[in-house]
Amino acid sequence: MTRILEARPLTPVTKFFRLDAPLIAASAQPGQFVMLRAREGGERIPITIADYDRETGTVVIVVQEVGATTRRVCALEAGEEILDVAGPLGSPIELPAGGHLCGVGGGFGTASLLCLMRERRASGGRTTAIVGARTKDLLILLDDLASLCDAVEVCTDDGSAGFRGFVTQRLAQLIAGDGPGRPDHVVAIGPMAMMRAVAETTRGHRVKTLVSMDPLMVDGTGMCGGCRVMVAGKPRFACVDGPCFDAHDVDFDVAMRRNKAYVRQEHAALERLACASGRD
Amino acid sequence: MPVKRPEKTTMPTREAGERAHTFAEVNEGYSVAHASFEAERCLRCQDPVCVSACPVQIPIPDFIHAVAAGDMAGAARILRSANPLPAICGRVCPQELQCEGSCSMGGRWKPVAIGHLERFVADWERSQPITTRPAITRSERIAVIGAGPSGLVCAGELARHGYGVTVYEALHAPGGVLRYGIPEFRLPKAVLDWEIAMLESAGVEFQCNIIIGRTITLDDLIAKHGFAAVFIGTGAGLPQFLGIPGENLNGVYSANEFLTRINLMRAYDPEADTPVHVGRRVAVIGSGNTAMDAVRTSLRMGAEEAMIVYRRSEKEMSARVEEYQHAKEEGIDFHWLTSPLEILDDGDGWVSGLRCQRMELGAPDASGRARPVPIPGSEFVLAVDNVILAIGTTPNPLLTRTTSGLAVTEHGCLLADERTGLTSKPLVFAGGDAVTGAATVILAAGAGKRAARAIVEALATRTLVTRLPS
Numbered sequence: 001m002t003r004i005l006e007a008r009p010l011t012p013v014t015k016f017f018r019l020d021a022p023l024i025a026a027s028a029q030p031g032q033f034v035m036l037r038a039r040e041g042g043e044r045i046p047i048t049i050a051d052y053d054r055e056t057g058t059v060v061i062v063v064q065e066v067g068a069t070t071r072r073v074c075a076l077e078a079g080e081e082i083l084d085v086a087g088p089l090g091s092p093i094e095l096p097a098g099g100h101l102c103g104v105g106g107g108f109g110t111a112s113l114l115c116l117m118r119e120r121r122a123s124g125g126r127t128t129a130i131v132g133a134r135t136k137d138l139l140i141l142l143d144d145l146a147s148l149c150d151a152v153e154v155c156t157d158d159g160s161a162g163f164r165g166f167v168t169q170r171l172a173q174l175i176a177g178d179g180p181g182r183p184d185h186v187v188a189i190g191p192m193a194m195m196r197a198v199a200e201t202t203r204g205h206r207v208k209t210l211v212s213m214d215p216l217m218v219d220g221t222g223m224c225g226g227c228r229v230m231v232a233g234k235p236r237f238a239c240v241d242g243p244c245f246d247a248h249d250v251d252f253d254v255a256m257r258r259n260k261a262y263v264r265q266e267h268a269a270l271e272r273l274a275c276a277s278g279r280d
Numbered sequence: 281m282p283v284k285r286p287e288k289t290t291m292p293t294r295e296a297g298e299r300a301h302t303f304a305e306v307n308e309g310y311s312v313a314h315a316s317f318e319a320e321r322c323l324r325c326q327d328p329v330c331v332s333a334c335p336v337q338i339p340i341p342d343f344i345h346a347v348a349a350g351d352m353a354g355a356a357r358i359l360r361s362a363n364p365l366p367a368i369c370g371r372v373c374p375q376e377l378q379c380e381g382s383c384s385m386g387g388r389w390k391p392v393a394i395g396h397l398e399r400f401v402a403d404w405e406r407s408q409p410i411t412t413r414p415a416i417t418r419s420e421r422i423a424v425i426g427a428g429p430s431g432l433v434c435a436g437e438l439a440r441h442g443y444g445v446t447v448y449e450a451l452h453a454p455g456g457v458l459r460y461g462i463p464e465f466r467l468p469k470a471v472l473d474w475e476i477a478m479l480e481s482a483g484v485e486f487q488c489n490i491i492i493g494r495t496i497t498l499d500d501l502i503a504k505h506g507f508a509a510v511f512i513g514t515g516a517g518l519p520q521f522l523g524i525p526g527e528n529l530n531g532v533y534s535a536n537e538f539l540t541r542i543n544l545m546r547a548y549d550p551e552a553d554t555p556v557h558v559g560r561r562v563a564v565i566g567s568g569n570t571a572m573d574a575v576r577t578s579l580r581m582g583a584e585e586a587m588i589v590y591r592r593s594e595k596e597m598s599a600r601v602e603e604y605q606h607a608k609e610e611g612i613d614f615h616w617l618t619s620p621l622e623i624l625d626d627g628d629g630w631v632s633g634l635r636c637q638r639m640e641l642g643a644p645d646a647s648g649r650a651r652p653v654p655i656p657g658s659e660f661v662l663a664v665d666n667v668i669l670a671i672g673t674t675p676n677p678l679l680t681r682t683t684s685g686l687a688v689t690e691h692g693c694l695l696a697d698e699r700t701g702l703t704s705k706p707l708v709f710a711g712g713d714a715v716t717g718a719a720t721v722i723l724a725a726g727a728g729k730r731a732a733r734a735i736v737e738a739l740a741t742r743t744l745v746t747r748l749p750s
Contacts, residue, residue, distance in 0.1 A: 023490065023495050023496065024495060027494065027495060027496070027497075032494075037452055041546050041549060041551055041552035041553065041554075042552070042553045042554075043545065043553045043554050043555075044452070044545065067553075068553045069553055083452075084452045084488075084489050085489065086450065086451075086452070086488075086489035086490070086491060086495070087491070087494065087495065088494055088495070089491060089494055218537055218540050218541060218545065219450070219451060219460075219517075219540060221450050221451075221491060221517075221676065221678055222517070222518050222676055222677055222678055223460075223517035223518065223519070223536055223540070223676065224519070224534060224536050224537035224540055225518075225519040225521065225534035225536060225537055226533070226534070226537040228521075228528065230528060235521060235527070235528070240677060240678055240681070254528050257530065257629040258528065258530060260530075261530040261531075261557065262555040262557075265555035266555065269553050269555070
């Protein structure tokens with residue numbers, strides 16, 4: 001059981017949790033994730049570690065309601081417990097020292113930029129976050145990012161805040177030299193379609209680009225093979241070989257199709273959950 | 281001496297048509313009468329070959345004699361002195377290749393049903409209250425990595441010697457392959473839970489959701505967490521794939537993923553959240569126990585047709601004879617001498633078929649088995665909507681990748697001394713599938729036991745053995 005120390009909604013469907021997890025906090029590094037289970041008979045789902053504090057022994061995760069398990073977790077409040085939280089899992093992000101790192105965050109993936117930007121800045125690199133959402137109210141953790149990055153570039157589809165347009169359009173401008181400098185490395189964390197668009201934006205510009213893949217996963221330790229992602233034509237396990245891979249080598253078509261395998265079952269599980277809550 | 285009956289006492293089983301749709305255990309177990317009747321068949325050989333053919337050398341005639349005499353508690357004591365997991369081994373060991381394979385009754389007659397008797401005695405013991413009490417008498421604590429068969433046995437042995445033991449498990453429940461791999465109809469979870477409760481009552485502590493190598497490094501177990509020695513029993517759970525086109529289609533599983541979703545994550549339970557896709561027609565590739573488990577599980581999950589596809593013949597199959605017979609009775613189809621070439625797409629990214637080629641057997645290959653040779657022009661398509669690959673596993677790479685100085689073979693297996701399990705790191709021992717590659721529960725148990733004894737000896741004599749294993 002892992003105790004929730006702090007819980008607050010960031011948007012109507014995303015929630016910030018600070019967990020009492022000293023063992024995970026002691027060894028977590030940017031790019032890693034935890035496997036989480038909300039109840040007996042529940043799924044095991046991977047959630048990226050957004051941030052950690054070794055001093056206080058706490059770990060931050062941001063959870064978006066997608067299926068039954070995330071909905072159960074998002075219903076929890078401070079003082080309550082999550083049944084199982086195992087981690088850190090996955091290989092940490094490895095980037096060459098120095099240079100200008102541009103972290104691109106979409107949706108709740110933005111949260112995962114926190115520890116990456118903090119560590120990167122501590123090691124002397126320059127950091128820019130490009131974060132996007134449909135509209136201003138869906139942007140999350142802007143203040144936290146502002147305190148951690150040299151620059152934060154905000155994009156909204158409707159122009160209600162910052163740049164009007166997609167994160168990839170702003171990224172293209174930066175690569176072209178318009179803004180806080182051309183990035184040497186890009187790390188994109190967010191919806192699969194956004195990560196694919198980032199890969200296409202940097203391809204051909206010799207900008208090393210990593211994406212954090214979020215495939216279906218069962219154990220998270222290299223045992224089920226369900227999380228395989230085709231990278232440079234070879235199957236790689238996101239849980240142990242990743243979850244971050246070179247964006248220009250990832251087969252996004254296969255990855256996006258595989259992630260939709262259980263759409264029907266997920267809807268059914270959500271309906272069951274809704275019925276069960278209705279009875280309470 | 282009375283004349284011995286030539287036939288084995290049959291184990292009562294659930295009727296095939298009924299059991300193929302339920303996860304209830306297939307074998308129903310001997311009654312006391314069955315067991316006594318069968319125990320009478322043992323010849324009590326002067327030099328019992330069955331004992332030397334058992335990887336943990338159970339004094340087989342002795343425990344069978346106790347059963348014949350009606351002394352079940354004595355039989356249980358004898359059994360458990362050599363094998364800490366009798367209820368499990370009685371169910372899953374390939375007895376036909378080990379004890380029963382060498383039984384003197386065999387050959388002309390049927391061998392004594394040693395496996396059934398082992399299971400009977402262990403089940404009898406399970407019906408009694410647990411009387412073990414923790415007796416930690418030593419100051420040193422030992423860490424065991426992985427709560428599968430080798431780790432459980434190693435922990436049990438160390439506890440018997442008075443050591444405090446902490447078993448670290450990466451998943452949320454202990455048992456390893458016994459929990460995530462072997463289905464309920466072959467090894468009920470209640471049996472495993474009881475064995476774990478026994479260990480807990482003997483003072484073994486279980487810590488789940490901790491991934492050694494990630495949550496805590498192996499070196500820190502000794503340096504920071506104060507363990508005197510470490511046993512690695514991380515198994516061989518990394519699934520292999522064929523590398524044929526279509527393996528990334530939706531509806532293609534490794535047997536590990538399929539069985540884990542169902543056994544560990546309870547996808548069979550309508551109340552559970554875990555999804556699993558079981559098609560109308562399911563093909564399982566491979567012929568080992570895992571393949572049999574996967575194919576019989578798909579039938580129980582509602583498949584209308586379930587089949588085994590294997591490139592060699594029935595003779596080279598590696599599953600236990602009993603599982604194969606049970607599978608046949610349940611209506612599984614077997615496509616022998618059939619090699620998969622490609623998994624076909626239904627146009628929507630889901631499996632629609634398996635393109636195969638017929639094989640014939642040629643000269644023996646490196647494995648000593650006849651090499652399958654393709655028959656030109658023999659290609660055909662099996663219409664299936666689910667493909668499960670049960671073609672073997674290799675050791676989990678996570679720990680070796682995150683620990684320096686832990687020597688491995690070219691196949692990723694941990695290098696460990698055969699007799700003691702000592703690895704290339706001082707006070708770090710290993711055993712089971714992590715060392716041998718995928719093998720059997722009983723071999724893993726034997727390795728866990730040998731390592732426990734080596735640990736006891738190393739700590740008692742204070743000899744810090746640091747030599748590299750040969």
